[in-house]
Amino acid sequence: MTGLIVDGSGFELVLGDERIGPLRALESTDTEFLEQLTAQYVRAVHANSDSVLLELGRKLFSWLDGQQGQLRTWLERATAPEVLEVRGPQWPSHTAWAVLRAPFELLAWPDGSFLAGEGLTRFCVARRLGSPLQPATPDGFRLGLAFMASSPMGQHELDFEAEETAILDAVGDARVDLLVEDTGDPEQLGERLSDAGLPVVHLSCHGLNAWPGKGGEPVLLMEDSTGGPRPTTASELVGHLPKDTRLVFVSACLTATGADDSTRLPAGTERKGGPGPGGRPELLAHSLSTSLVSAGVPAVIGWDGSVNDRAATKFAEHLYRALTNRTDLAVAVGDARRALLDSDDPVVRADWHMARLWLGQAGGGQVVAGRRKRSMVSAVHGTKRFLDQKSQVPVAKAQMFVGRRDELRRALRALRDGEHAGVLLQGQGRLGKSSLAARIVDRTAGDYAVAVVFGDYGASAILNAIRDAVRTDQKARELIDAGIARVRDRPEAIGEVLIDLLSGPCAQAGDGHKPLLLVIDDLEQILASNAAGPHRVVPEHALVLAAVLRAFEPAETDSRLLLTSRFVFTLDGAENTLERIQLRPLSTVAQRKLHRRHQALAPADRQDKRADLAQRAVTASRGNPGLQDLICLRLVYNDQVPLSRAEAAVSQMEDYLRQGDLPSDGEVREFLENLALDALLDEAGTPARALLRAVTLFDLPVPEPVVEILADHVGGTPTRLRDLGLLEPYPDPHGTGGTALAANPLAAGRIPPLSTAERSTLAAITVEVLLAAWTPDTESQGRTTEQDLQLTRLSLAADNPSVTATCAAGAVTHLRAGVAAEASTLGHDAISLLDRHHRSVPVLLLRVTADAALTSGDGTLGHALLDRAVRQTATENHEDPLERARVLAERARRILTTGDLRQAEQLIHQAHALFTAKESDGEAAAATGVLGDILFQRGDYDEALRIRRDIELPVYERLGDTHATAVTWGQIGDILFRRGDYDEALRIRRDIELPVYERLGDTHATAVTWGQIGDIAERRGDYDEALRIRREVQLPVYERLGDTHATAVTWGQIGDILFQRGDYDEALRIRRDIELPVYERLGDTHATAVTWGQIGDILFRRGDYDEATRLQLKRLEVHTRLGDLDGIAGANWDLARLNLSQQDHESAAPRLIESYSINRRLQRAEGIAVVGTTLAQLLAAAGETVQARQIADESLQAATKIENQALVEQLNSLIDRLDQGNEHE
Incomplete structure (x- = not known):
């Protein structure tokens, strides 16, 4: 044993039979230390903080080393590889668990790196429960x-x-x-x-x-x-x-x-x-x-x-x-x-x-001791077999096979269930039927002798393939050899030969025999179209194939069939013993997986240069893996293909899917000609094409009964379209066992889109049926917001107020994950429809649409909808009190930006009372948080901090609401930032907020937090990093989401940096042309006033003192009306600088004093340092040396805190002069 042995009371370090140092007791302080260190480890993992992990490893090393250097001694004496086994009792106590769960993997030298990183010593950690027993000797296999x-x-x-x-x-x-x-x-x-x-x-x-x-x-x-x-x-x-x-x-x-x-x-x-x-x-x-x-x-x-x-x-x-x-x-x-x-x-x-x-007690040691092969077939046997058989037809290699898990699972179940003779994999060309068949063979090759038939579907060819598969089975081989002559003269006799084979040596596994898996690939080569129904097998192959299918009787044999075909077929009922599995296009997730595989094969610079084009290629492939492989991998990412050719191929493919001509690129053209989409549409016939066009009404797969309603209206049958692979099946979203259907996306691109009138007619006859189908009977599973979006679009097209009222709020919520303006437009359209029909508008719809409107920059609409929601909840007695509380709370949050803090405070108190009465603790805490926002804006940081720490955090942590917890920590960070505690504010941003938002996929909150990290970088003079964050992290997110306010704020932050660098023209353009129009349109008086002040700063630098003074006074008036102490302090400071530049010391002094006093009250280190330095200099010049020295000392402390070295040197020089003057006196 080498390592650490722990029990309920103590632990010891041992190396072999020798204890290293004394047995050490585990005190409560040790348990507390280890639990705190483990908690810090969790936070560091969330924050992805290497430096914190290294520091934790060093702390753990010091604890384990103790006063007598036990761990160092252990490491000096241990030989490579160094295995630290941490052993506890089989049922550890709380104290023992604290040791066992400590992250010993992080152990690091006190002044060095992780022990785990040392390749020579090969340090490693294992944990064991219970006393070790001799492990079982591994078998002699690999x-x-x-x-x-x-x-x-x-x-x-x-x-x-x-x-x-x-x-x-x-x-x-x-x-x-x-x-x-x-x-x-x-x-x-x-x-x-x-x-x-x-x-x-x-x-x-x-x-x-x-x-x-x-x-x-x-x-x-x-x-x-x-x-x-x-x-x-x-x-x-x-x-x-x-x-x-x-x-x-x-x-x-x-x-x-x-x-x-x-x-x-x-x-x-x-x-x-x-x-x-x-x-x-x-x-x-x-x-x-x-x-x-x-x-x-x-x-x-x-x-x-x-x-x-x-x-x-x-x-x-x-x-x-x-x-x-x-x-x-x-x-x-x-x-x-x-x-x-x-x-x-x-x-x-x-x-x-x-x-x-x-x-465990018998764990560890070698798991593998030999090299012998077990009697198993290779895990990629099927893929290799197909690649050998089908060199002229692409089959996905194992590393390129993605996204067919459901179909694979269904196929394996059908092959094993004893009820089916086999499986038919059916679907559009190049969807991966052969690749899936190869994967199925991979998964079952150990259970079957596998024969693959492709190209030649004659009876002799089938028997030759089977003979090759069973060549090691003498009885099976002899049966085939005896029957080949019969089959050569009379091909349909293959059925008799197969019955003897499948009920004999290939009936089941055992005694050297295996059942047969007969794969017949690309069966469409011997199928003929049939206007009256499914394809038929061409006459010269019909009898042979029927005999083959009937020979595989699941009640008599374990042998099975696996067929692939673009089309289903009819063969006098023989096909009914097959489980039909229709492949559909790859899901969005699977398309991304395949794209990652393609990217991995391309050089990094090519990935970056062609990223946008590759994404267009993925989209144009419409989920067809063969097409994605061609356009994305073999054209876009191929270093032998010029960019111009790749761009042309993608553009022509996009045009083709808008009913354009075949692309001129030879490879793409050949691929599409092989798919024969136009020929398939012609084969479907006019009624079926009309039905396919009608199905393009839907953006999601819809239940089959809904498609049948369309068929009753326009003609055609879903079965006909499915048989041709033009209509594709999906699982029923509510798990009822039914099937949902969607148009094949490539085929849909080849037919004319529906007109507005057609959409309206078709939506009217389907929307209510679809709503009923997507509304489950059980409350445990409701509609998704994506389904609400589909239903709302249909109800708007159908002018249906009932469905609109039911679904529109969910639809707007779904769109809020994307561009806010789109969500706002849809919500406004829904509200207008309900108003036109004199129907009550759901309050939730008013709320979510208002939020979308305000985010998109439409302040007039957003505030009007919120006001309407407030009035509506006040007059409708039947409304849920919680709904009214939510409206009041949201209105209060929005009023904060317009500056009426008193009204906001009144509204939030009303909302809080309603939340509390209904025992909605989380929402009550959030309402209190809005009160904290008001206090923060007024400059009462102490009380705002108390609300965050003592009221909000305990509630969110008790409820397990990690997002609200992170947001509240962020608000604490805002206060610390204002007070100049940049280190702690930065820790909160990186270690607490970012990990939560990133894991929850909240891109907006992530961007905001990065922006706050950028604020700290800017205050510390790292303008390059701050500018990078603004341009590369924040702006792309806000612009993609259509968040005009956040976009304007970020442009303003870019303007701040440009101002610091002296680019006044560009900074002024940003203030006037980008920021002000947004803030004024949204009615954000606070941001508008701040921007006036920033324009005033630029004009001041340019010497336009009169206009600069006018803007700063205008700004001061707004901040005073809002009760915004921070803004008042900033405006007075800017006005004082204007006064000083014109030698008006008398006017400057009171403004400096007021600004300095407010900054002290707010504990704003930056304001104290900056304003205090100028005020101290002014007082010193006026002979007020005692007061000047006091302010200079306070300002020096603040300047040191915010790490402003220039101010530190300036204040030290001033203090020296003041001290020298006092000595002379």
Whole structure:
């Protein structure tokens, strides 16, 4: 044993049989230190702060080293690789958990770097529960790994394909026995593992460290039999794992984080509430990793936080490469961790320390000890087989296969369920049917002898392919050889031969036999169109194919069929034994995945130069992976293709999808001619084309009954369009088992768009039916805001007030994630429609539309809608009191910008009373926060700070509202910034706010926070960094969201920097042409007044003292009316400077005194330093040396605090002169 042994009362460092130093007691101060350090670690992880992590590692080193240098001695005596095993009891106490959960991975030399980064010593950390036992001796085989990804519907989609591919690339197909289970279902995994004999299980999925529905226990979000979420605890998972499992790698976020830790944020989403009640007290400290270890798994690797997909993939790649080389498990984990630490990719490097290795009593040591191959087929057997068979037809390589998880899962289920003879993969050309078939073969090749038929579909060719597949099975081979002559003379006799084969040696696995998987690819080559229905098999192949299909009787054989075709077909009912799976275009997420794969193959400079063009190429591909591969990878990113050709190809493709001509680019033209979209549309016939045009009314897939209503109106049938791949199926959004349909996006681009009149007619007959279909019976699952947007657009086209009233607020809310002006326009249109029909406008619609209008810069409309909402809630007694409170609160927030603080205060007190009466604690706290905003604007920073710290934060933290907590911390940072405490303000921005906003995907709040970091950089004189933040971070976000106010403010901040650099012309243009029009249009009197003052500053520098004075007096009048002390102080300071420039010391003195007094009251360090320096100089010149010295001392302290070296030197010089003058006296 080498490492740290801890029990409930103390710990010792040991090296072999020797204790290093004394046994040390664990005092309460030690527990407190470790828990605080772990909490700091969590905050540093959220903030991605390398410097903080290094400092924590040094602190932990010093604690473990103690007064006698125990850790140093241990490190001096330990030999490489240095394995620090932290061992605790099997059921640790609270104190022991504090030690076990400390981030020892961060250990760093007190004046140096991380121990984990030292390649010579190879320092690594493992944790063990219980006393060690002798691990079982590994078998003599090479690495055996079972990989399963789970990505249930409704969850953020992981890039699990990249993780699987990275493992294969790192280890090599010839050095690993890999079994991949695609169902995501732990029960299916258990069945596949039961006789595989694989020691390592790798699970790639989402994880949460506390699931309310499971008593607050940690869970993995796995899948049920239909692909829905199946939260799985450690005890449930262990029940499906074989007893010979040696290592489980749970590559999921928070799987090494205890259930009692509510500080970690799940990846990509906000988690509210803490863990629920559990069983035994110590169980709450368990993570899913430690729970698995306690349940008997020898070793578990998990992540102590939300890990990035790329980091997880890179870690797995290095881990399995090391294990394959028979490296000790703890050392392999340490080496993988070091690989992340050494990465040049900052995203990968950020998570280097998160992996945790937990060992049970029998865990550790080598996982792999031999090189022998198990009797398994290669994990990419199918892909290789297809690439060999179909060299002339592209099949996606493993690293390019993305986005077919649902279809793959359905196909595997159909092949295994015993009810189907096989699967038909059907869909438009180049959607990836052959690639999916190859993937299915990859997943099932160990279960079947695989025969692939392509190009030649004659009976002899089919039998030859089967003979090649079963060549090692003598009985099967002999049966085929005996039947070949019969089939040559009478092709339909193939059915008799296959029946004998499939009911005989290929009936089931065993005794050296395997069932057959017969793949017939690109079946459309022998299909003929049929105006009366589905395609038919051409006569010369019909009898043979019918015989083949009928031979695969699922009740008599485990052998199966796998067919791919662009079209469905009819063959006298023989096709009915196949499960039809129609492929649809790649989802947006899958398109992004494929794009990332393409980017990775291009040089970095080409990625940057052609980023916009590549995005256009992805959009023009409309989800067709073959087309995306051609345009994006082989044209846009190809260094052999000139930019002009790539641009022309993309532009011509865009034109083609607007009913234009075929592109002139040879490759693109050939691709589209092969798709034959126009020919398919002609084949569909006039009624079906009319139906397809009608379906383009919808932006989302809609339930099939809705499409049937359109068919009744315009003709055609959905079945006909589906058979041709022109109409594509999607899962029903409410899981009723029905099908939703959408027009194929490439085909839709080849038909004329609907006219306004047509849209109106079709919307009128479908909108209410669609609303009913999308409104579930249960309250637990409502419509999405995206569905509300679709319904609202239809209801506006149909002039339907009922649906508009129901859905418009959700529609506006959905659009608010994008350009605010679009949301405002839609909301205003909806309100106008309701008014025209004399229907009551929902208050929520008024509120969200007002918010969108104000954000977009339409102050007149925004304030009018809020006023209307206030009046409406005051007169309608049936309105929810909470709704009225929300309206009052929102109106108060908006009035703050117009300057009527008294009215805002009255409104917010009313809102607070209503929130409190209805026990809405979070909203009541937020209302109090608005009162804090009022106090902040008035300059009462102390009371505003008290509200933030004592009222708001405790409520938000208790409710688990991480976003509101971050916002409140940001408001605390605003006060600290005003008072010159830039270090603490910067810490709040970086360590508290940014991590929350980035993980929640709140791009607007992220941009605002970066802007506040820019404010600090500007105050510290780092104008280049401040300007970079304004131009590269803030402006793109605000402009994309259509936030005109924030855009104007940011331009104003750019103007501040230009002013400091002497570019007065450009600064003046920004003030007059960009900022003022926005603020005046929004009625933002405060920002307008500030901008007048900034224009006055420019005019002052240019010597136009009269106009500058007029503007500053105008500004002072507004600030005085608003009660804005900070603005009053600033205006007086600017007026005093104007007075001093004209030698009017008498007028300047009272203005300086008032400005200085306000800044002292506000504790504004910058104002005290700047104004105080001038005031002290003026008093000194007037002979008021005692008062001048007092003010100079205060100003010097403030200047030192804000790190303004020029003022410090100026004040020191003044103080020296004052002191010398006093000595002379």
